[in-house]
Amino acid sequence: MKAPNDNTTAKGMRGWWLSPPRTGMQRFISPWEYRHLRVSGATRAAAGGFQLGIGLVLLSLGRQAGADAERRKMYQLSAWFLVSAAGNLASGFWYTTIAPSVPPRT
Numbered sequence: 001m002k003a004p005n006d007n008t009t010a011k012g013m014r015g016w017w018l019s020p021p022r023t024g025m026q027r028f029i030s031p032w033e034y035r036h037l038r039v040s041g042a043t044r045a046a047a048g049g050f051q052l053g054i055g056l057v058l059l060s061l062g063r064q065a066g067a068d069a070e071r072r073k074m075y076q077l078s079a080w081f082l083v084s085a086a087g088n089l090a091s092g093f094w095y096t097t098i099a100p101s102v103p104p105r106t
Contacts, residue, residue, distance in 0.1 A: 041096035043092070044092030045093065
């Protein structure tokens with residue numbers, strides 16, 4: 001058990017990262033993003049929307065491609081963008097939903 005004035009916690013950024021003052025799933029968020037949740041959430045959502053647009057354009061180009069090899073390449077490339085878009089949109093939504101529940105800094 002630690003005494004009230006016992007200062008044995010790790011120092012510096014590495015120590016803060018290893019024992020952040022956060023709970024549960026919020027430990028998966030990087031420290032800078034945790035301090036700026038609304039901005040990070042909006043940025044991730046915007047990036048996800050941009051990636052979604054690129055993925056849909058590549059998907060439509062894949063439907064117009066002539067050869068099967070070209071079509072397969074376009075589908076693979078569009079899949080990369082669509083998967084990353086889904087991740088960014090989901091994390092952006094998550095960040096904006098937990099942003100109001102963050103306690104004020106004292």
